[in-house]
Amino acid sequence: MSIKTLPLHADTVGSYLRSEPLKEARAKFAAGELSPDALSQIEDQEITKLVEAQLQAGISVVTDGEYRRAFWHIDFLEQLNGIEGYHPEHGYKFNGVETKAYNTRCCGKVSWNPNHPFIEHFKKLNDIVAGRAIVKYTIPSPNQLMYPVQWDHGIYANRAEFAKDVQQTYIDAMLAFYDAGCRYLQFDDVYWGSLCNNHQKPEFAADKAQALENIQVILAAKPADMIITTHVCRGNFRSTYLLSGAYDPIADALFGQTAYDGYFLEYDDERSGGFEPLKYFANNPHQGRIVLGLISSKFPQLEDKDAIKARIQEAAQYVPLERLCLSPQCGFASTEEGNIMTEAQQWDKVRLVEEIAKDVWGED
DSSP: OOOSOSSOSBOOOSBOOOOHHHHHHHHHHHTTOSOHHHHHHHHHHHHHHHHHHHHHTTOSEEOOBTTTOSBSSHHHHTTSEEEEEEOOSSOOEETTEEOOSOEEEEEEEEEOOTTOHHHHHHHHHHHHHTTSSEEOEEEEOGGGGOSHHHHTTTTSSSHHHHHHHHHHHHHHHHHHHHHTTOOEEEEEESHHHHHHHTTTSTTHHHHHHHHHHHHHHHHTTOOTTOEEEEEEOSOOBTTBOSOOOOSGGGHHHHHHHOOOSEEEEEOSSGGGOOSGGGGGGGGOSSOOEEEEEEEOSSOOSOOOHHHHHHHHHHHTTTSOGGGEEEEESSOSOSBTTOOSSOHHHHHHHHHHHHHHHHHHHOOO
């Protein structure tokens, strides 16, 4: 892997708009008109094209765009032992729109599945990239399993007991990715965003403590040469959102105590609040980086370069400039439906991140 410091000053969250051939193939597969092997071949072809597009856009960190997934999180979680997918009455209710009704629930003791398909998915991506760029792989955070619906089905006596199994599951998952050659892994985490949104609830303190424990136990087992980052999300579906709330209620725990190598933070609008909570990061003994998500992945309009540079300098009042980075605020397609923009507009956003980062930090 590159000896460059990760995250890079110009980095990426992970997901990209699904290509038309991929959408058509997945629709045919869902209708029973395409075999699993045929779908996999088309996914391989489209991910190969996506990798080339990322390289042509000038970026140095490459993902598979989450092309093999319908959701950013469910496809991973439902393949763990003790977790199953199911069809609830409603989907996730975003601002003015609702996702399709599909979710996960606990159906037995949770553990790592040694045949989890994401390991092979990573290996395929790594082979496609073939050393031409840094490969990042994204999975949902262990905190995504902390919602009460996940454990309160008579399988576990309490959430703390459930959390111990989740922590071990993720340690095993992390090491499985490491053994497969992964050196840059990201935990995508809406749970911290929900805590920002729900910080006045009586269970907030206990929920925050559990979220912190989950992360610290897992990161304590991280191999020394593996980079693990997190993306704190407030929801991303069809260019709308799920949650609001500044980082203040969680900053002491997330920024001050967790040992992540990087924090991808949404800062594209007023729902994220200001940069002051980043002051806790200054006292974190683990010297990671803060990635400012100042470029919106929700809307096609390009941000003003000077305005973004000014915001980076504003954040530098709390975090040294060298430990700051820039990225889109989220992925471009957290679900297969994607945000409302064209692929050309997506790549314009990606190139904008690169251009601003070079102006601010020079070459990585």
